[in-house]
Amino acid sequence: MNLDIPFIGVALQAMVKVIPLTILMTILPIIFGLLIAIVISFIQIRHIKFMEPLSHFYTSFFRSTPAILHIMLIYLGLPALIKLVADLMYISVDPNKIPVVVFVIMALSLTAGAYLIEIIRSGIISVDHGQIEAAYSTGMTHKEVFQRILLPQAIDIAFPNFTNLLIGFLHTTSIASIIAVPEITGTANIVAADNYSFLEAFIAAGIIYWILSLIIEYIQSIAEKRRSVYKEEF
């Protein structure tokens, strides 16, 4: 086996250019997913009628099926749905003009939301009930107690799980390559196809994923130090 070492460098150069796109595809689903998860956590804690069973259906489905399926369902299903609705309303819309990345981000946001609900929920049950009562005793509303006392601490407790999910999602973006999104794995395929140096290209991809993951872990360790100030009692 002869490894074309210089080609690894060439592949790296091509892939560095798509790092921003990959990060976008990682961060945006986590942010949107977090919003979904916060709203649904509130629905589940307050046992809001009709919304609660719906939220259970959502988490059950998205946690029980692979992310690649969510991407396919949204990528194939949503344009057809948009077309159908547009036709019904006599508007002319061309769903093919929507960039593919948008579908990937939508699909991964839904996936992330379902996982983040569980992460936040485990944080919420770890916050001691006494503080919640203390907050209520001052006359705070349910929303204020949730926002000001419960959620910040739940997110703090859930933080290590949260960064694990973030790293997991960085790696999950690779499946977007199957619908030709040129992120890191997709780019590896493209550059390798020129001269059939697949091994070199994927070694380069491995280096980039590794470094990005190390950066996330480093940020996590800094954040952990900051919150350790009041963590001692947990």
Added chain:
Amino acid sequence: MFQAKNIVKSFNGIEVLKGVDLSVKTGEVIAILGPSGSGKTTLLRSLNLLEKPEQGEIIVGNKLINVNKTNQQDILELRKRTSMVFQHYNLFKHKTILQNVTEALIVVQKKTKKEAVKIAISELEKVGLGDKLDQYPSQLSGGQQQRAGIARALAINPEIILFDEPTASLDPELVGEVLEVMLKIANQGVTMVVVTHEMEFAKHVADKVVFMDQGKVIEEGTPHEIFNYPKQERTKKFLQKVSPDYIFKLKEQRQLQHTL
């Protein structure tokens, strides 16, 4: 003026409060005594509806709340006009001592941050924590945490403060500093209801002592009446058991029998 009438509360079908009345005059300090399971903490928690009784009325100032027909608005108003000090302090762990006190002032009373900080600092100085403003609860001793809890309760300037066994989870040597602060605010005319096992505090600081057992008020009166001339057999027995004299007498008796 704060009044609770005919409070009935049960847990899983067992009645823990069987129609309790309590009336507190402005500026009065009331100590609630009683054995464990007598319902005294449940009564206290019913007064700001942290526990929702099945029956009863609560009157705070000119507002009457029927616990059967409460709406969210009533509950919030009652809680805004009362405050509570907890056995386990229940400070917000992710906030500094100063933020613990300003929290309700900013969120509930809609004060500006500047106003809130000013009030909070003055209350924290009152309880002797002027130099701990930026510390987190986990960095403080139990006594300091409880004093911060008292400052938090005082800061919202409530019509009444409810104390739920405020010294029960403290190391013995830290009890004094908390009682000292409580005495200080009692002398300032703050209306207080204190569920406690500190007999000396009840004896010397309370204006009225309420003795509860098995979900009922058995007897109430001035500390002098309750501690020196209890009328009910149950009260006598309880006071006998909590006073050390009783044990020493037993020991003397045994020694006496031994020598005979």
